[in-house]
Amino acid sequence: MSATTVLAPEPVEAGLSPWTDAWQRLRRNRLAVFGAGMLAVLAVACLLGPLLLHLSYEDQDLALGATAPSARHWLGTDTLGRDLLVRILYGGRISLGVALCATLVALGIGVLYGAVAGYAGGRLDGFMMRVVDIIYALPFTVFVILLTVFFGRNIVLLFVAIGAVEWLTMARIVRAQVQALRKMEFIEAARSLGFGSRRIILHHMIPNVLGPVIVYTTLTIPAVMLLEAALSFLGLGVQPPMSSWGTLIKDGAEKMEEYWWLLVFPGALFSLTLFSLNFLGDGLRDALDVRSARD
Amino acid sequence: MLRFVVRRLLQLIPVVFIIVTLTFFMLRAAPGGPFTAEKAVSPEVLRNLEAHYGLDQPVWKQYLTYLGHLARGDLGPSYKYTNRTINEIIAGKLPTSLELGGLALGIALLVGLPLGVLAAVKRNTWIDYLCSICGLVGICVPPFVLGPLLALVFGIYLHWFDVSGWEYAGDRVLPSVTLGFAYAAYLMRLARSGMLEVLHLDFIRTARAKGAGEARLVFHHALRGGLLPVVSYLGPAIAGLLTGSFILETVFQIPGLGREFVTSASNRDYTLVLGLVVLYTVFIVVMNLVVDVVQVWLNPRLRFE
Numbered sequence: 023m024s025a026t027t028v029l030a031p032e033p034v035e036a037g038l039s040p041w042t043d044a045w046q047r048l049r050r051n052r053l054a055v056f057g058a059g060m061l062a063v064l065a066v067a068c069l070l071g072p073l074l075l076h077l078s079y080e081d082q083d084l085a086l087g088a089t090a091p092s093a094r095h096w097l098g099t100d101t102l103g104r105d106l107l108v109r110i111l112y113g114g115r116i117s118l119g120v121a122l123c124a125t126l127v128a129l130g131i132g133v134l135y136g137a138v139a140g141y142a143g144g145r146l147d148g149f150m151m152r153v154v155d156i157i158y159a160l161p162f163t164v165f166v167i168l169l170t171v172f173f174g175r176n177i178v179l180l181f182v183a184i185g186a187v188e189w190l191t192m193a194r195i196v197r198a199q200v201q202a203l204r205k206m207e208f209i210e211a212a213r214s215l216g217f218g219s220r221r222i223i224l225h226h227m228i229p230n231v232l233g234p235v236i237v238y239t240t241l242t243i244p245a246v247m248l249l250e251a252a253l254s255f256l257g258l259g260v261q262p263p264m265s266s267w268g269t270l271i272k273d274g275a276e277k278m279e280e281y282w283w284l285l286v287f288p289g290a291l292f293s294l295t296l297f298s299l300n301f302l303g304d305g306l307r308d309a310l311d312v313r314s315a316r317d
Numbered sequence: 318m319l320r321f322v323v324r325r326l327l328q329l330i331p332v333v334f335i336i337v338t339l340t341f342f343m344l345r346a347a348p349g350g351p352f353t354a355e356k357a358v359s360p361e362v363l364r365n366l367e368a369h370y371g372l373d374q375p376v377w378k379q380y381l382t383y384l385g386h387l388a389r390g391d392l393g394p395s396y397k398y399t400n401r402t403i404n405e406i407i408a409g410k411l412p413t414s415l416e417l418g419g420l421a422l423g424i425a426l427l428v429g430l431p432l433g434v435l436a437a438v439k440r441n442t443w444i445d446y447l448c449s450i451c452g453l454v455g456i457c458v459p460p461f462v463l464g465p466l467l468a469l470v471f472g473i474y475l476h477w478f479d480v481s482g483w484e485y486a487g488d489r490v491l492p493s494v495t496l497g498f499a500y501a502a503y504l505m506r507l508a509r510s511g512m513l514e515v516l517h518l519d520f521i522r523t524a525r526a527k528g529a530g531e532a533r534l535v536f537h538h539a540l541r542g543g544l545l546p547v548v549s550y551l552g553p554a555i556a557g558l559l560t561g562s563f564i565l566e567t568v569f570q571i572p573g574l575g576r577e578f579v580t581s582a583s584n585r586d587y588t589l590v591l592g593l594v595v596l597y598t599v600f601i602v603v604m605n606l607v608v609d610v611v612q613v614w615l616n617p618r619l620r621f622e
Contacts, residue, residue: 156332163560164578164597168340168590171582172347248459252564255461256579268461275465275568279473289462297457 044233047309054305057298064295068114071107091283098283100273109265110288116266117292120181121247127185128246129239132192137231139193140200151197154190163187166249170258180259184249188242195238199231233310240303244296251292267292318610325606329599334384336598337591341383344587345376352396370396383591392592397584403592407574411596413483414573417492417565418558424497425504425554430547432501433508437516437543438535448505455502460561464495464568481570492569496561500554507550512543541615548615552608556601 048054091098097106139150169183203209203226212222247267253259254268255275262269267288274285352366367373371382386393392403436448458466468491472480478487515521516539524538562575570576574593581589 164594168343168582252461255564256567271462278465278469282469285465293457293462300456
């Protein structure tokens with residue numbers, strides 16, 4: 023690592039693009055690098071692991087029943103004799119998949135809403151942000167619960183509902199950024215040089231909004247995972263025979279008196295994932311020098 | 318200030334109106350009804366039941382009737398608990414949930430704030446690192462993992478506490494610690510970073526130069542500004558406690574409103590769902606108002622507007 027960072031004595035003329043600079047700062051943040059590595063390992067394991075283990079998440083061995091971790095079943099088996107490791111890896115697919123999709127929904131709504139409000143300014147902006155304030159103050163998890171209860175427990179609806187709740191902060195961040203950018207001198211300079219708004223938006227606005235959006239997206243994923251797991255824990259999220267980490271934790275919590283591993287392993291892996299995502303997000307925030315969203 | 322409070326309370330009316338309308342029509346648009354789940358209800362009985370509760374009337378009429386009752390503070394009868402009104406159910410179960418939330422918030426404030434301030438003052442010492450680790454655990458181990466784990470260790474292995482119910486003082490320990498811990502960790506992080514920011518400012522240096530002791534510096538000069546981020550987080554935190562209560566009341570089988578909300582939604586007990594949504598909305602708006610007032614009190618640069 024040190025071989026690449028010895029750039030300092032070079033003549034300053036060369037200069038670093040902001041992205042290269044951010045990348046180098048990120049690489050020096052050990053926790054963030056650990057988080058990114060951990061996530062990569064988890065993602066690969068969830069995608070490829072089940073293929074290599076030759077077991078399906080529904081393969082039962084009722085005669086075997088629940089067994090503690092052993093050489094054959096590394097993390098033990100559940101009461102139906104299903105291999106816990108395989109179930110966790112399959113659950114990871116669902117949990118990570120729902121988290122990604124819901125985050126994309128939140129990202130789409132938030133960026134669009136925030137950009138329109140910030141760019142329009144004036145009364146429209148005032149009205150749009152007032153709406154966000156009001157929604158912010160409401161018990162919106164309550165609505166997610168109602169939605170999932172009433173309109174079937176289907177997985178597409180689940181992530182649309184979660185995404186529809188989590189977009190608010192993104193909208194606020196994008197709006198603030200766009201509004202600040204509009205008044206910046208380099209935008210004015212670009213305009214006075216005769217560049218069209220297409221070029222200004224593509225070359226000057228978007229790259230500058232991207233930083234906060236990337237950071238906040240990384241931090242939204244764990245929030246979404248938490249919400250999905252909480253819903254699944256209440257029995258309102260992912261339904262059997264599919265399982266997410268939330269449902270595995272729920273099952274584990276019900277049977278923990280006799281079979282501790284059913285709770286401990288899914289819980290630990292879930293926590294590890296949250297940990298990795300949060301640290302990658304914090305690292306990105308420091309690297310891209312984004313001011314805290316909460317103020 | 319009085320004008321500010323009154324105006325904010327008046328805003329509550331349109332907010333509740335919008336929420337009630339949304340929820341009401343969402344409930345009616347969903348498939349199934351409060352009596353569809355019951356087995357062997359003959360068509361006549363069903364019709365009588367619906368007539369009794371006014372469910373046979375057109376939806377808009379039901380809606381207007383509901384609004385009329387709501388304006389008088391009557392949340393209507395429950396469809397599932399026969400002979401009980403929503404007001405009675407709420408009166409019976411709200412204290413439990415309030416107690417859980419209050420205890421959790423108390424733990425969060427009593428543990429999180431002092432530790433955060435301490436960590437900022439003793440920056441880069443073992444105290445600071447220990448606090449960071451606790452903060453980390455609080456963020457990465459959500460209540461629905463921590464709760465069962467605590468129940469496993471302290472309830473089942475050590476037999477210190479019961480793992481379910483809400484009868485004895487001991488029953489309150491595990492749920493409120495679980496719920497409070499997550500927020501304690503977060504408040505600690507906020508208090509630490511808020512204090513660090515303030516402790517770098519010029520007026521602190523001036524005070525130190527004038528010979529103010531370390532304790533006076535922290536408590537008299539820095540605390541008020543350093544705790545601002547904590548106060549602005551309290552609004553979302555209180556909303557979060559509410560969601561947390563859904564989970565913890567399920568984990569520890571506490572007879573509170575949170576669990577009631579989840580079951581009533583599954584049972585399609587329309588009036589109970591609506592009543593609880595109204596209650597939650599009013600509660601959160603009022604708590605946000607309190608938080609705003611405290612914020613202006615702490616930071617005179619903000620004005621009531």
